[in-house]
Amino acid sequence: MAKLESKVPSGPLADKWRKHKAEIKLVNPANKRKYDIIVVGAGLAGSSAAATLAELGYKVKSFVFHDSPRRAHSIAAQGGINAAKNYQNDGDSVHRLFYDTLKGGDYRSREANVHRLAEVSVNIIDQCAAQGVPFAREYGGLLANRSFGGAQVSRTFYARGQTGQQLLLGAYSALSRMVGAGAVELHTNSEMLDLVLVDGHAKGIIVRDLITGEIQRHAADAVILATGGYGNVFNLSTYARGSNASAIWRAYKRGACLANPCYTQIHPTCIPVSGDYQSKLTLMSESLRNDGRIWVPKKKEDRLKEPGAIAEVDRDYYLERMYPAFGNLCPRDIASRAAKRVCDEGRGVGETGLGVYLDFADAIRRLGENGVRERYGNLFDIYREITAESAYQVPMRIYPAVHYTMGGLWVDYNLMSNIPGLFVLGEANFSDHGANRLGASALMQGLADGYFVIPYTIGDYLASHKPGSRPSPDAPEFMAAEAGVRALNARLLANKTGVPVDHFHKRLGKIMWEHCGMARNAASLRKALQEIPKLREEFWATVKVPGSGATLNQSLERAGRVADFIELGELLCLDALTREESCGGHFREEHQFPDGECKRDDENFAFVSAWEFQGEGKAPLLNKEPLNYEFVKMSVRNYK
Amino acid sequence: MVADNSSTPLSVTLRVWRQAGPDQPGKFVDYPAKDLSPHMSFLEMLDVVNDELTTKGEEPIAFAHDCREGICGTCSCTINGKPHGPGRGVATCQVYMRSFRDGDVIVVEPFQAQPFPVIKDLVTDRSAFDKIMQAGGFITVRAGSAPDANSIPVPKEDADLAMDAAACIGCGACVAACKNASAMLFVAAKVSQLGLFPQGQPERDKRVLAMVGTMDSLGFGNCTNQYECSAACPKTISHDFIARMNRDYLAASFRHAFKPASASTGGAG
Structure with missing residues (x-):
C-alpha cells in the first residue's frame, strides 16, 4: 500500500503557499552545483523547470525525445493563458480564479494546489512579458485580454492563436540561455525508457538515443518528469503523433501511483474525422466561442441541407438555450456532451452526422470580415487548409475530440510522487484540474510548476540528501x-x-x-x-x-x-x-x-x-486520497 | 476561396530519397501510392505507404513529423523541389493530396543544406538552429525577478510586428530554399522580435553579434537578396526582417568597436 501524504500546509488557504515557502528547507548556493537534476520533457513545464533550476545553480540534465526542445507539444496550444491580473477591472481576483478553476474541475482537485496556481498566475505573465513574449496589446501599449469558458471575467492573455508557441519559445529561450552558459546539459533525440530506483529513491533514468540506438544510463540526485499527457491512448486526438505516456507509465511500473486516469478531456471544437487513414484531429481554439455561435437544425430532416438554407427559426442554438448565463462559453465537458447529445438525436450535420455548426455570420455582421480575420485569421486558415472550406462563407463544422488528460502521476503539494526524489510537473501530474480543465489553464499550470513551484519544493528534498551521495550509473x-x-x-x-x-x-x-x-x-x-x-x-x-x-x-x-x-x-x-x-x-x-x-x-x-x-498480470491496487474541502463548499456546478 | 472539394480518389508515384545513414550513399526509389483520398494529408499518405512497406517486410521511409498542424516545425521534406511542397504559407504536414493530380510523380527529398546533414532518408539534423539560439536568442530574466507586466507598455504596432517575426517555427525551410544555405531569415526573426521590445534593449547589440557570429561559424551562407526564404517560409515571415537585422548588426559592430567598456564588467561583485 503506497503512502499518500498530500503534505498540504496548515493555516488559512491564502497563506499556505507563503508559509510553506518560508518553512521548507533550503540548499545553500555553494551546494546547489553539487546536485544533479534530471528533467525529462521540454514543454512548458520541463523547459521552464530546467531553465529555472539551472539559474539557481543546480546542475541540470535535460532530456527530450524531439530533435529540439522547441518542438514539444505545448507549442500547439492556441488560445491563451489565464492569470488573475484584473487588468480589465472587471472584478477578477486570485480567489475568483481559484474558485472558477476548482468549480470547473467539478470539485475533484486539491484545494490548496489550485489556490497556489491562482496565486502564481500573476507572476507568470510578468515573467513571460519580460522575456519578450509578444502578447496581444491594446493601443495604449498595455496587455489585452479575452474570455474563455467557465469564467465571467476576461482574464486570458494571448498571442494571436499561437499562445502556446510563444510561451514555449520564451521558456525555450530561457533554457537555451542556460545551455549556452553550460549550466544545462541538453540531450535531444533521447527517449526515457525506464526510471531507476536506488534504495527506494528515484536516482536516474535509462535513455535510448533515437539516432544511434545507444542505450544510456544517467544518474542524478532527483528526477523530474514533465512529459505531458496520455491522450494518444485514444489514437485520434489533438496531441502530436509523438506524444506518449511511456515515461509516466514506466515510472508507474516502478511504483509511482497513477491518479485519476479516467479524467480525460474531450474538447468540443475540433475538426470532425473524415476518413480511416486519419492520423490526428485538429483543434479549433476555444477562443472562437467568444464570437462564434454553435447550432444544429431543429429538425432532423434539415441536417443535410446547406446551412444557409436553414431559416433562423429552424436553428437550435443549443448552448445558448440550455445555459443562458454562460451560453457558448460554458466549460468544455459540458459543451462536448451537449454536442454529442444533439448528434445522438440525429441532428448532427455533415456526411457522417457527427458535427455541429460553429457560425460566424453574426460576428462578421458585427465586426466585419476584417475584424474577424484580425482575431481568428490563422484559425480560419487552418480550417480552410484541412477542409477546403472558407469559414467566412459557410459555418465551420466541428465535433469533440480528445484533447487533454487531467489524470496523471500522483504528486503531493511539493509535486513529488510517492517515490521520493521523483517529481512530476505539468500535464504529466494529476493535481490541479480535477475532473475537467478549464480553457487557458494548461499553460498556466505548466509554467507555474516549472518557474514558480519546483524551484522551491525540490530544495526541501535535496537538503536532506548529502551532496555527492548520488549513486554511480554503474550501480x-x-x-x-x-x-x-x-x-x-x-x-x-x-x-x-x-x-x-x-x-x-x-x-x-x-x-x-x-x-x-x-x-x-x-x-x-x-x-x-x-x-x-x-x-x-x-x-x-x-x-x-x-x-x-x-x-x-x-x-x-x-x-x-x-x-x-x-x-x-x-x-x-x-x-x-x-x-x-x-x-x-x-x-x-x-x-x-x-x-x-x-x-x-x-x-x-x-x-x-x-x-x-x-x-505483471496482477490487478493494480487502488489507494484513496480523500479530498478535504476546508474552504469551499462542494456544490452542483451550475452554468445556467 | 472555396477550393475543389471533390472526393475522387487519385493514384501517384512517389520518388523518395532513401539513405540508410549519415555516411551512406543515397538514391531515389519509386513507390506507387494508389487510391488515395484527396482529403488525406501528404504525411498520412506516407503513413499508408509505410504500412504497406512494413507488411511487405521492407523498412519504412523515415520522415520527421510530430504535431501535424503546422506549428512544431518538425516536418521538413522538399516536395517537387520546393521545401514544404506546393502551397504558400504551409508546412509539409499541411499539404493535402488534393494539391496533386492523378498520375503525378512526386519527388520527395530531405532538406538539403550543408549545415543540416542527413540522418536517414528524409530526416536531417537541424541542431545548428539550437546552437544559434543558445548563443543569444533570449532576454536574460531570472524567474521571479520580473516587474509587473503592465509597467512596461509596448506600442501595439511594435508588439504586432514582433509577433509576425516570432511566428517562426524553426523548421529550416528558409535555409533549404536558399542557394547559399543562409539562415538569415531564421536569425533575423528572433533578433527582430526581441529587439522590438524595450525589455530586449540591454542585450540588443550583444545578441545580434553573437547570433550572427554563431550562424557564420556553423557554415550557413550569406544572404544575396533572392528572398526564396520568405517564399518557402510556412509562416510567410517577411525578408524585411533581414534588412532590419543588418541595420542592427552594423550599428552593433560600430558601437562595439568604439564603446568604452568598464574594466569590471562581468567581474565578481
Missing part, C-alpha cells in the same frame, strides 16, 4: 534497468512477419473511444476490459517492427509507446468503471440528472484514485 540497479530495456526492445523486434504498429494503435483507439469516450457505462467498460487484454496478447504475438535497434527506427519507437498505451488504456477503463459517479470529463450514463447533467457522489467518491502497480 547494479542501473545495470538491471538497462538490461530490462534491452530485453523489451529485443522482444519488440523479434517477430519476422506480422502487422504494423499503427493497426494496433487504431484498434486501441476505437475501443477507447467507443467504450470509454464522452459517455461511459458499466457494461461497455467491462467489454473494453475484455477486449484490451486480447489486443495486448495479439500485439505481442504479431506486431512487426522492421529494421534494427541500432539506428533511427521510428517503428520501434512507436511500438514501445503503443505497448504502453495498451496497458494504460486498460487501467483507464478500470478507473472509469470503479468511479461510480459522473464528474467533469468522466460521464457515467448511470449517474446523471434528468436533464443529462453530471451527478456527482460526494459522499462516496470525494477522493483521488491513485492506482499502484502490483506486478
Whole structure:
C-alpha cells in the first residue's frame, strides 16, 4: 500500500503557499552545483523547470525525445493563458480564479494546489512579458485580454492563436540561455525508457538515443518528469503523433501511483474525422466561442441541407438555450456532451452526422470580415487548409475530440510522487484540474510548476540528501534497468512477419473511444476490459517492427509507446468503471440528472484514485486520497 | 476561396530519397501510392505507404513529423523541389493530396543544406538552429525577478510586428530554399522580435553579434537578396526582417568597436 501524504500546509488557504515557502528547507548556493537534476520533457513545464533550476545553480540534465526542445507539444496550444491580473477591472481576483478553476474541475482537485496556481498566475505573465513574449496589446501599449469558458471575467492573455508557441519559445529561450552558459546539459533525440530506483529513491533514468540506438544510463540526485499527457491512448486526438505516456507509465511500473486516469478531456471544437487513414484531429481554439455561435437544425430532416438554407427559426442554438448565463462559453465537458447529445438525436450535420455548426455570420455582421480575420485569421486558415472550406462563407463544422488528460502521476503539494526524489510537473501530474480543465489553464499550470513551484519544493528534498551521495550509473540497479530495456526492445523486434504498429494503435483507439469516450457505462467498460487484454496478447504475438535497434527506427519507437498505451488504456477503463459517479470529463450514463447533467457522489467518491502497480498480470491496487474541502463548499456546478 | 472539394480518389508515384545513414550513399526509389483520398494529408499518405512497406517486410521511409498542424516545425521534406511542397504559407504536414493530380510523380527529398546533414532518408539534423539560439536568442530574466507586466507598455504596432517575426517555427525551410544555405531569415526573426521590445534593449547589440557570429561559424551562407526564404517560409515571415537585422548588426559592430567598456564588467561583485 503506497503512502499518500498530500503534505498540504496548515493555516488559512491564502497563506499556505507563503508559509510553506518560508518553512521548507533550503540548499545553500555553494551546494546547489553539487546536485544533479534530471528533467525529462521540454514543454512548458520541463523547459521552464530546467531553465529555472539551472539559474539557481543546480546542475541540470535535460532530456527530450524531439530533435529540439522547441518542438514539444505545448507549442500547439492556441488560445491563451489565464492569470488573475484584473487588468480589465472587471472584478477578477486570485480567489475568483481559484474558485472558477476548482468549480470547473467539478470539485475533484486539491484545494490548496489550485489556490497556489491562482496565486502564481500573476507572476507568470510578468515573467513571460519580460522575456519578450509578444502578447496581444491594446493601443495604449498595455496587455489585452479575452474570455474563455467557465469564467465571467476576461482574464486570458494571448498571442494571436499561437499562445502556446510563444510561451514555449520564451521558456525555450530561457533554457537555451542556460545551455549556452553550460549550466544545462541538453540531450535531444533521447527517449526515457525506464526510471531507476536506488534504495527506494528515484536516482536516474535509462535513455535510448533515437539516432544511434545507444542505450544510456544517467544518474542524478532527483528526477523530474514533465512529459505531458496520455491522450494518444485514444489514437485520434489533438496531441502530436509523438506524444506518449511511456515515461509516466514506466515510472508507474516502478511504483509511482497513477491518479485519476479516467479524467480525460474531450474538447468540443475540433475538426470532425473524415476518413480511416486519419492520423490526428485538429483543434479549433476555444477562443472562437467568444464570437462564434454553435447550432444544429431543429429538425432532423434539415441536417443535410446547406446551412444557409436553414431559416433562423429552424436553428437550435443549443448552448445558448440550455445555459443562458454562460451560453457558448460554458466549460468544455459540458459543451462536448451537449454536442454529442444533439448528434445522438440525429441532428448532427455533415456526411457522417457527427458535427455541429460553429457560425460566424453574426460576428462578421458585427465586426466585419476584417475584424474577424484580425482575431481568428490563422484559425480560419487552418480550417480552410484541412477542409477546403472558407469559414467566412459557410459555418465551420466541428465535433469533440480528445484533447487533454487531467489524470496523471500522483504528486503531493511539493509535486513529488510517492517515490521520493521523483517529481512530476505539468500535464504529466494529476493535481490541479480535477475532473475537467478549464480553457487557458494548461499553460498556466505548466509554467507555474516549472518557474514558480519546483524551484522551491525540490530544495526541501535535496537538503536532506548529502551532496555527492548520488549513486554511480554503474550501480547494479542501473545495470538491471538497462538490461530490462534491452530485453523489451529485443522482444519488440523479434517477430519476422506480422502487422504494423499503427493497426494496433487504431484498434486501441476505437475501443477507447467507443467504450470509454464522452459517455461511459458499466457494461461497455467491462467489454473494453475484455477486449484490451486480447489486443495486448495479439500485439505481442504479431506486431512487426522492421529494421534494427541500432539506428533511427521510428517503428520501434512507436511500438514501445503503443505497448504502453495498451496497458494504460486498460487501467483507464478500470478507473472509469470503479468511479461510480459522473464528474467533469468522466460521464457515467448511470449517474446523471434528468436533464443529462453530471451527478456527482460526494459522499462516496470525494477522493483521488491513485492506482499502484502490483506486478505483471496482477490487478493494480487502488489507494484513496480523500479530498478535504476546508474552504469551499462542494456544490452542483451550475452554468445556467 | 472555396477550393475543389471533390472526393475522387487519385493514384501517384512517389520518388523518395532513401539513405540508410549519415555516411551512406543515397538514391531515389519509386513507390506507387494508389487510391488515395484527396482529403488525406501528404504525411498520412506516407503513413499508408509505410504500412504497406512494413507488411511487405521492407523498412519504412523515415520522415520527421510530430504535431501535424503546422506549428512544431518538425516536418521538413522538399516536395517537387520546393521545401514544404506546393502551397504558400504551409508546412509539409499541411499539404493535402488534393494539391496533386492523378498520375503525378512526386519527388520527395530531405532538406538539403550543408549545415543540416542527413540522418536517414528524409530526416536531417537541424541542431545548428539550437546552437544559434543558445548563443543569444533570449532576454536574460531570472524567474521571479520580473516587474509587473503592465509597467512596461509596448506600442501595439511594435508588439504586432514582433509577433509576425516570432511566428517562426524553426523548421529550416528558409535555409533549404536558399542557394547559399543562409539562415538569415531564421536569425533575423528572433533578433527582430526581441529587439522590438524595450525589455530586449540591454542585450540588443550583444545578441545580434553573437547570433550572427554563431550562424557564420556553423557554415550557413550569406544572404544575396533572392528572398526564396520568405517564399518557402510556412509562416510567410517577411525578408524585411533581414534588412532590419543588418541595420542592427552594423550599428552593433560600430558601437562595439568604439564603446568604452568598464574594466569590471562581468567581474565578481
